[in-house]
Amino acid sequence: MRLTTAFKALALSAACCFSAFAQAADPWPHKPVTVIVASAAGGSADVLTRIVLTHLAKETNASFVVDNRPGAAGNIGMAQVKRAAPDGYTLGYGNINTLAINPALFTRLPYDVRQDFVPVGQMFSIYNLLVVRADSPVKNVAELLALAKKSPGKLSYAAAGTGSSGHMGGELLKKMAGVDVLFIPYNGDPASLTDLAGGRLDYTITNASVAWPLIKSGKLRALAITSRERVALYPNVPTLNESGLKGYENVSWGGLVVPKGTPQPIVDKLGTALEKVLKSDQLRQDLSNANAVAATATREEFVRFIASEQKKWAALVESAKIPKQN
Numbered sequence: 555m556r557l558t559t560a561f562k563a564l565a566l567s568a569a570c571c572f573s574a575f576a577q578a579a580d581p582w583p584h585k586p587v588t589v590i591v592a593s594a595a596g597g598s599a600d601v602l603t604r605i606v607l608t609h610l611a612k613e614t615n616a617s618f619v620v621d622n623r624p625g626a627a628g629n630i631g632m633a634q635v636k637r638a639a640p641d642g643y644t645l646g647y648g649n650i651n652t653l654a655i656n657p658a659l660f661t662r663l664p665y666d667v668r669q670d671f672v673p674v675g676q677m678f679s680i681y682n683l684l685v686v687r688a689d690s691p692v693k694n695v696a697e698l699l700a701l702a703k704k705s706p707g708k709l710s711y712a713a714a715g716t717g718s719s720g721h722m723g724g725e726l727l728k729k730m731a732g733v734d735v736l737f738i739p740y741n742g743d744p745a746s747l748t749d750l751a752g753g754r755l756d757y758t759i760t761n762a763s764v765a766w767p768l769i770k771s772g773k774l775r776a777l778a779i780t781s782r783e784r785v786a787l788y789p790n791v792p793t794l795n796e797s798g799l800k801g802y803e804n805v806s807w808g809g810l811v812v813p814k815g816t817p818q819p820i821v822d823k824l825g826t827a828l829e830k831v832l833k834s835d836q837l838r839q840d841l842s843n844a845n846a847v848a849a850t851a852t853r854e855e856f857v858r859f860i861a862s863e864q865k866k867w868a869a870l871v872e873s874a875k876i877p878k879q880n
Contacts, residue, residue, distance in 0.1 A: 582642045582820050583616040589810075590638075591647040592631025594624040598680060598763045598844075599808055603647050605840050606677045609831040614823065618645075627717055627879070628652040633664035635671065640815030645824075646671065649808040650719050650867075653860050658868035659717045661878045667860070669814065672821055675828040676809035676849035676856040678841050681762045681787075682723050682780040684794065687751050688772055695778050695797035698757065702733035709756040710736040712746035716879065720759040722867055723780050723804030725874045727759070730799045750774065761806065762788065763845035780804040787845060809849070809856055825853040 589607060593599045600622060607618040623631035628651050635646030653667050665671070684695070692698045702709050713720030716739045728735055738755065740746035743764040750758050751773045759780065766788075768774040778794045779785055782803045794802040810828065812821060829852060831837050838848045851859060870876070 582817075582823070583614065585643060586617040586619050587643050587645060588619050588621050588638075589645045589647065590621045590623055590631050590635050592623050592625075592628035592634075592652060593647075595620075595622045598761055598846075599647060599649060602678055602680070602808065602841065602844055602846050605844060606828075606831070606837065609834065609837045609840075610824075610827055613827040613831050627656060627660075627715065629656065629660070629664055632671075635811065635813060636665040638813050640813040640817075642812070642816055642820035642824075644813060645674065646811045646813075647808060648673070648811045650806050650863060651717060653809075653811070654863035655717050655719070655722055655867045655871075657864055658871040659876065659879055661880055667864070671811040672814055672816060673853060673856050673860060674810040674812055674821060674824045675832075675853045676807060676851045676859065677828070677832070678808055678846040678849055680806040680808070680846050681785055682720055682759050682804055682806060683762045683765050683769075683776045683788075683791065684727075684757060684759050684778045684780065685747075685750065685765050685769065685774045685776050686757045687753060688775050690756075690775065692757075692777070695792075695794060695799075698777060699731050699733060699798070702731070702735055706734040707736065709733075710738050712738045712740050712750065712755050712758045713760065714743045714746065715739050715741065716876075719804060719806040720761070722870060723759045725876060726802065726804055726870055727794065727799065729870065729874055730802055747774065759804070766845055785847070787842060787847070807849070829853070 591600050591603055604620060611618050623634050632646060632652045635644060638644035656663060657667055686692055692701060711724050713724055721737065724737060743760050746758050747760065747765065747768055749755050765774060769776055776791045778797050779788055779791045780803065781793055782795050784793055832848045841848050
């Protein structure tokens with residue numbers, strides 16, 4: 555009996571040693587890595603993430619597979635990331651909505667940003683544009699605000715859903731300018747831009763990558779960009795900051811996170827590789843061609859940035875009395 559017990563203990567010890575040896579001999583990544591993107595395939599988040607992953611795959615020798623999980627303002631996809639095994643083989647795309655706005659906007663979230671995720675790094679920024687139809691009598695931001703103040707409650711603007719960066723940017727504009735404008739939520743940008751071009755809306759704040767083709771074709775006109783300073787991609791578009799709303803900034807952004815508990819060496823490897831590829835001229839050009847700007851922040855800076863964005867948008871939700879979502 556003693557011999558049998560001793561043999562079992564020896565066998566267990568050998569199995570543990572073999573497992574440790576196998577892990578050491580078979581380091582990350584030894585199988586495809588799933589990246590959950592909480593939005594539909596073909597959208598700007600999906601397209602831009604795939605651009606970055608193409609470069610990241612070469613740097614890490616990893617094979618990335620995108621799994622699109624749209625719905626519930628991104629909450630469905632992020633909940634999936636939370637539930638994934640923290641082994642380095644599931645990453646998540648997190649952005650201004652899922653990591654910064656949703657925690658303030660939803661009464662119940664199926665995840666906790668601080669408790670459930672570890673940021674790997676920011677990938678890109680996407681700028682929003684304040685646009686009107688091409689034949690609008692409003693020629694600049696000052697004229698738009700003057701018209702809004704002259705006719706309180708009469709003007710309407712749209713954005714791609716409650717809580718979207720366009721919606722929050724619109725509410726920030728209303729608060730800073732002191733105007734009363736009706737917000738109309740749409741299920742995506744295409745429908746709202748069609749109605750804007752058709753004269754059924756007065757303006758919209760929307761993703762530059764979506765609006766720019768319509769601006770180039772002459773259907774829409776950009777009054778301002780929502781960045782703090784002018785952007786090289788759109789050098790002739792003034793900022794709201796320089797158009798009378800000092801300090802205005804509303805920029806969409808996206809990055810990678812992993813489930814809490816993911817081994818630190820894997821997080822470090824991913825973060826270092828991401829910072830490296832984002833410095834490459836080719837990736838910067840690829841993102842620029844898609845109307846986005848490569849991020850320059852370190853992983854530590856990204857962590858602090860997420861916290862500051864959470865604070866900023868929580869304050870706006872409170873002060874603007876934006877209804878909480880269930």
